[in-house]
Amino acid sequence: MNSGITRGLRRLFGAALLTVPTVLLAQDVKPRYPNHHWYSWWMNILPDTASTYAPDVDGMFNLILWITLIVFVLVEGCLVYFLWKYRHKPGRKAVYYHGNNKLEITWTTIPALILVFLAVFSNKIWSEIKSPDRFPKNAPVIRIMPRQFEWDITYPGPDGKFDTPDDINTINNLYLAANEPVQIKLQGQDVIHSFFVPEFRIKQDAVPGMPTAVWFNPTHTGEYDIACAELCGLGHYRMKGFVHIVSHDSLSRWMASQAPPPPAPAAVAPAADTAKKAETK
Numbered sequence: 629m630n631s632g633i634t635r636g637l638r639r640l641f642g643a644a645l646l647t648v649p650t651v652l653l654a655q656d657v658k659p660r661y662p663n664h665h666w667y668s669w670w671m672n673i674l675p676d677t678a679s680t681y682a683p684d685v686d687g688m689f690n691l692i693l694w695i696t697l698i699v700f701v702l703v704e705g706c707l708v709y710f711l712w713k714y715r716h717k718p719g720r721k722a723v724y725y726h727g728n729n730k731l732e733i734t735w736t737t738i739p740a741l742i743l744v745f746l747a748v749f750s751n752k753i754w755s756e757i758k759s760p761d762r763f764p765k766n767a768p769v770i771r772i773m774p775r776q777f778e779w780d781i782t783y784p785g786p787d788g789k790f791d792t793p794d795d796i797n798t799i800n801n802l803y804l805a806a807n808e809p810v811q812i813k814l815q816g817q818d819v820i821h822s823f824f825v826p827e828f829r830i831k832q833d834a835v836p837g838m839p840t841a842v843w844f845n846p847t848h849t850g851e852y853d854i855a856c857a858e859l860c861g862l863g864h865y866r867m868k869g870f871v872h873i874v875s876h877d878s879l880s881r882w883m884a885s886q887a888p889p890p891p892a893p894a895a896v897a898p899a900a901d902t903a904k905k906a907e908t909k
């Protein structure tokens with residue numbers, strides 16, 4: 629390869645190696661898990677945990693990270709050891725042999741067993757988050773209809789029904805109360821989008837023509853980003869919304885301020901002078 633290109637690539641690689649840890653260290657690292665143990669210290673660089681099930685998801689993340697870390701160290705260790713052991717030696721000849729059934733059965737069975745274990749172990753958390761029959765009963769439903777490139781949010785209003793005059797509609801700003809579970813009904817309007825709030829550890833695709841639902845229970849007040857996690861077009865990068873977690877009273881006040889005005893009283897023929905005034909305006 630051209631030596632100039634090689635040098636350039638080497639520099640780029642060096643810069644990347646330096647940049648990644650610097651960015652990680654420069655982050656405002658708050659202890660997410662104040663009582664964390666040595667085996668989970670890195671969890672503190674994850675985003676804030678702001679839903680009831682977020683710590684369970686992080687627990688799975690930690691377990692999987694440990695399994696992959698151990699496998700990585702073993703595999704790379706073997707690779708480096710064999711590179712050294714079977715290095716070139718004058719007079720040594722390569723030996724050919726046709727596979728090894730025992731080894732192949734072993735390295736197929738172990739990953740399969742690990743996968744089965746993870747599937748069984750994670751099933752409880754998965755079904756708690758994703759199974760509609762496990763959603764908290766009586767959690768209010770809010771409808772989000774994402775489209776290129778915004779989050780169209782509808783609250784059903786006091787009558788509890790969508791598409792009625794008392795609905796409250798907002799764009800990109802979802803207001804919720806802390807410690808009150810909600811269900812979000814997702815209906816994509818054009819292409820596939822994905823509702824993602826990292827702090828709640830929730831991500832769900834919104835597929836046009838296939839309503840999906842998620843639920844969560846925010847544990848404390850704060851503001852979080854809603855990021856679209858599905859590349860959905862040229863404006864994907866700016867498809868950003870906000871979740872505002874506020875107190876129950878603040879939410880009630882906000883709801884009252886957003887309520888659509890009551891319907892105008894039955895139309896009465898305007899008096900002659902009112903009609904004139906309107907004309908001159």
Ligand SMILES: [Cu+2]
Nearest residue numbers: 821856860867
């Ligand atoms: Cu999108």
